[in-house]
Amino acid sequence: MTILYDVIIVGTGFGGITASALLAKKGYRTLTLEAANELGGCAGKFERQSFRFQAGATLGMGFEEGGVFSQLFRQLDTSPPPVHLLHTVMDVHVSKRTIRYYQQKERWFDEIAKQFPRDSAAIIRFFEEMFSLADTMLSFVYKRPIIPPKTVTHTFHVMQKVDRKLISATPFLFQSVAKRLQHYGIRDETFIAFLNGQLVDSVQTTVERCPALLGAVALSIFHRGAFYVEGGLASVVHALAERYKQLGGELIMREKVVSIRKQHHWLVTTNRKQTYEAKHVVFNGSVHSIFSILDDSIKRTFSIREEKEKQRPAWGAFTIYIGTDDDLQTDSLYHQFIVDATKPMSEGNQFLLSVSAPFDRQMAPFGKRSITISTHTDPLRWWNRDAYDKEKNMLAERILQRVHDTFPLTNIHVQLIGTPVTFSRFTHRALGKVGGYIPNGALSLLSTYSPKTNVEGLWLCGDTVFPGAGSISCALSGWIVADAIDVKK
Structure with a gap:
């Protein structure tokens, strides 16, 4: 007998896992599907040789009193992972100057x-x-x-x-x-x-x-509050996922959705040739990634046009992951580098470096530190296979030279490089585009997409819909969807 779910949620980024947990708390029968081996999408993690790396170089926000995550965990009657208020948000290295951002x-x-x-x-x-x-x-x-x-x-x-x-x-x-x-x-x-x-x-x-x-x-x-999150932002996603399962929600990993269509109810088919049925579907991913799985009959009536989305600019991420000894000559956990103030803030001219706290044993063994470096890059430039390795190594060398000039990294045990191709493979985002859409002027806010689509029962959350990119905004988009579905009960 086929199970009819109230809601199927596709993806476990901050938007999806927030919607999942809140809907389960409200008593809905929910199924959450994640294509990857890890939870969290672009807020996920991976491990190599006893080091944990965050997918992107980012820090925690919204854990202050009245903040989004403080409210969310309170709403779910559970506790967030340990977080530590950062009195110094980051050191910003502009050319030869360092600005301490308090x-x-x-x-x-x-x-x-x-x-x-x-x-x-x-x-x-x-x-x-x-x-x-x-x-x-x-x-x-x-x-x-x-x-x-x-x-x-x-x-x-x-x-x-x-x-x-x-x-x-x-x-x-x-x-x-x-x-x-x-x-x-x-x-x-x-x-x-x-x-x-x-x-x-x-x-x-x-x-x-x-x-x-x-x-x-x-x-x-x-x-309002900048925080170091023990275990990285992925630990926040895992805490939400654990609470979701405690509330009776179903979560299946390594099950990629390949088709979303509608008959009497919504039918969601996966790469394992399983088809699940629901009254509502919540897609937690970039809008430009949904078209490959939407049935043609839905795309014809969908108010967002595929060709327009293909042309809408978005960034990719170029990342370097390093496991090193704990001998860094800095007391700040986050650093932003701007090599040349007159040049674009991408392709290694501007990058963010986050280093694990010396006490965080989830991120690195005793006496070791985990580092993630991330810069914005044009995602389209990385799909030329012939030039791929050369471009990757050149950009990594340029970034690492700038880091070594500020605080040398010695005894590196692990060094890995990620490009938009890597993000596409592991987060299943089209062309590896991340971070939502690039605003194109003062009126950009007026062109934002709503979490509610024009197709009844199909909802969107994540960084390409209101209120936008970032962990707080993505979580809010999932919360908005959970509120709206509950109203329709």
Whole structure:
């Protein structure tokens, strides 16, 4: 007898595993399918020779009181993995200077005064404005509206969540971060490079093309709380998955979905030639990855067009994973490198390095450290097989030379390299594109995709739908879907 599930969730990235756990908590009969050997997608992990590596060089956010993950774990009646507040978020190495990015606002403003004495007053006013705008945006986003609304009911719910502060921020909807810098007369090349590095890592673009409201959230989020997560972000996904199973949810690994079609109910077929039936399907993956598994009859009525998605720009990630001795000449766990402030923030000119804490035995044995380095790259450049190895080795050598110039790495025990080809293989994202779409200007927020599609019972979550890229945003997208499905019960 065929089991009829209430919801099938495809993928265990932050959006999918959040939706899965919340729906199971609400009593829904759920099945979650993961194609890979590991949970978490781009927030996953892998292990080599007693070292654990995070798929991407990233840190924890949203664990402060009132933060998304604090609320989520409380909602699920369980505890998050151990996290540690970072007083120093990261060291940012711009050309030959090092800017220490502090979590506490007052210490950060002192660092601004030290690093940029001529423009410090204007830069502090700029940040105060960003923090205020972020408060307004997050108070709205944390209410989990469906944006853009798809029905009259959704529109009504969105309007209920709008307050006067949000309305007063409307003029900023039509401005970029660059416009706000111009407003304050800020032109310092090093400071703008610093901002570009932060924005590329968080929202995939630089000041010229970053919407002011999106930039405000990105530039304030670390000051709400930046955390080292023991075991990496994958341990957060695993904690959510474990709670999901405790609540009665079913999880099957290494089962890749190859077809989604609809008859009376939704039918989801996998590479094992298993077909599962459900009232709702939640696809946790990039929008540009869904077309290869959607039935033609669904694609014909789908409001998002495949050809348009193929042309929509997105980044890939080039990563280096290193297991080394614990003799690093630095006390910071996170480092951002910007080699040349005048060049694009990609292809090794800008990269993020995260190193495991010396006490974290999940990441590395005693006396050893695990390092992940990540830079943005054009995903299309990596599919020329003849040039692949040469390009990979050249870029890795360039990045590692910059690292060695700052703090030499000695006694390396493991060194691995990942490209968009690697991400495509292990995370099943089309062409290895990661991090959501690249904003293309001040009005980019108006072109975001809703977690609710125009096809009844088909939902989206992840980094290519509202509210966007990053662990917090992806988790919120899954939470929005769980709320919306529960309303339809």
